[in-house]
Amino acid sequence: MALEIEYLKSAVFAQDFPKANRPEIALTGRSNAGKSSFLNAISKRPVAKVSQEPGKTRLLNFFDVGKSYRIVDMPGYGFAKRATEEKESWGKMIEAYLVGRENLAGLILVMDIKREWSEDEELLADLMWSRGLPMCVVLTKADQLKKNEIENRLHKIQAQSTQDAIFAVSNVKKNGTDTVEDFIFKEWVKPYKNKPKAIPAPAPEGSEE
Ligand SMILES: Nc1nc2c(ncn2[C@@H]2O[C@H](COP(=O)(O)OP(=O)(O)O)[C@@H](O)[C@H]2O)c(=O)[nH]1
Ligand SMILES: [Mg+2]
DSSP: OOBOEEEEEEESSGGGSOOSOSOEEEEEEBTTSSHHHHHHHTBSSOOGGGGGSTTTTTSEEEEEETTTEEEEEOOOBOOTTSOHHHHHHHHHHHHHHHHHOTTEEEEEEEEETTSOOOHHHHHHHHHHHHHTOOEEEEEEOGGGSOHHHHHHHHHHHHHHHOOSOEEEOBTTTTBSHHHHHHHHIIIIIHHHHHSOOOOOOOOOTTOOO
8 A cells, every 4th residue: 555655854964863752763875775665665646856956965864654663764785985074974874863862763775676784784684683673675676587596596685694584676666565564564663652661760769740
């Protein structure tokens, strides 16, 4: 089912992030992996062009999904040609968000189905693991492979990554994209909402309210 996805804002620093009042799902992957196309595939209307505007490609772009959660489109990694300094600032921004964002509920790692799991993907997986947060892997451009090749790639990436939740999709044909969205909603967003709120510390005995 297509979703109401609305661009909210772009930011780099935590003080500029929207209020942490909804669970957020980070969307990341190499540039050209198909992040924006994936966002568009699950959306009623094209929204991802926002994140392709010059200047916004290096920011965290926050999108509201219906009334229940957010997707945060992150800048693509793997800019081999970029200056080291720039790559470093990218890393710091991503890490600060993934490590520090209190309402982060999961990470969607988007990969071209023809690419191999690499050190970059492993780093992201480690970050999520260290926080005890879930992730899934979305292999895009499945329309470019035959059915048995898709199966082979799924097995290979699973062996390389040791991830459990791996999906093959076609953003252009919208094959498998809704399955991913259903999974995120059922496994990450709903449980987050039902998570018991932290119990406030009791007032010290004899204290007046
Ligand atoms: N054939 C095919 N092309 C795709 C798919 N997803 C993305 N693309 C193409 O890959 C290129 C990069 O996609 P984009 O969504 O901009 O990647 P991003 O940089 O990760 O946001 C574009 O030319 C897309 O049309 C897919 O599932 N199948
Ligand atoms: Mg993009």
